[in-house]
Amino acid sequence: MKSLPKEQFIVNPRGEKTGVVLDLESYRQLLEDFHDLRIIAERKSNPKFSSAQFLARLKKHGRL
Structure with a gap:
C-alpha cells in the first residue's frame, strides 16, 4: 500500500494554495515545536549564568 504524503494542500479554482491538511503526527x-519556542521567548529575560555557576548551584542544593 502506498503511504499518503505528510501534507496535502487545498487549492482554489485558480490552483492557489489556500489550506493544508497535515497528518496527526506532523x-x-x-504544536510541540510552537510550545518550545514560546517557552524560550518567555525565558529570554531570565538572568543568565555560566556553567560553572550552574554547577555550583546544583552542588549547593545537593543535586550534584
Whole structure:
C-alpha cells in the first residue's frame, strides 16, 4: 500500500494554495515545536549564568 504524503494542500479554482491538511503526527510535532519556542521567548529575560555557576548551584542544593 502506498503511504499518503505528510501534507496535502487545498487549492482554489485558480490552483492557489489556500489550506493544508497535515497528518496527526506532523500536527503534534508542530504544536510541540510552537510550545518550545514560546517557552524560550518567555525565558529570554531570565538572568543568565555560566556553567560553572550552574554547577555550583546544583552542588549547593545537593543535586550534584
